[in-house]
Amino acid sequence: MSIVLLRCDDRLIHGQCIVRVLNDYKVDQIILADAFTAANPIMENVYKMSVPSTVKLSLVDPASGEAIELIERASADESSTLVLVKDPVVVLDLQKRTDSLPKSLDIGPMSNRAGTRKVTYFSFLLQAEEQACEGxxxxGVRVFFQQVPGEKEVEWSEVKQ
Structure with a gap:
């Protein structure tokens, strides 16, 4: 199975959205690549408690060599893996460092923050995030927006202007 989904969601693991993703993609492993979360033992424990016990969760700093090792190992094994990040800037960096990621990025909910532009009703992007989507x-990566599986996918090319 390997990596079944590369997803960007600024809330990372949360309620109905992640439950839908885990169930619909039959995820048994999550690689959560986020520097803040990987360095914060409290957040690590919160996220580990929030996933089902049948799902293995690895938290890693995306800038580390360990991130690439986990991704490359997951792409070659039998697990059904979700690679989860907070923003597309991280994905662009990871894509440049390994060929083992899927060539598609599902952008889920991204909060309305100062300096963002509304791209879909559930995703707001900073200029650097938009530049990363274009990059x-x-x-050669398909970038699309989808809040949860089963909902309409909106292509980056439709909303980038």
């Missing part, structure tokens, strides 16, 4: 697209 990913130029890199």
């Amino acid at each position: 990913l697209s130029d890199f």
Whole structure:
């Protein structure tokens, strides 16, 4: 099975959305690549308690070599893995460092923050995040927005202007 989904969601693991993703993609392993979370033992414990006991959760700093090792190992094994990050800037960096990631990025909910632009009703992007989406697209990665599986997918090319 390997990596079944590469997803960007600024809330990372949360309620109905992640439950839908875990169930619909039959995820048994999550690689959560986020520097803040990986360095924060309290957040690590919160996230570990929030996933089902049948799902293995690895928290890693995306800038580390360990992140690439976990991704490459997951792409070659039998697990059904979700790679989860907070923003597309991280994904662009990871895509440049390994060929083992899927060539598609599902962007889920992204909060309305100062300086963001509304891209879909559930996703707001900073300029750097928009530039990363364009860079990913130029890199041959399909970038699309989908809040939860089963909902309409909105392509980056439809909303980038």
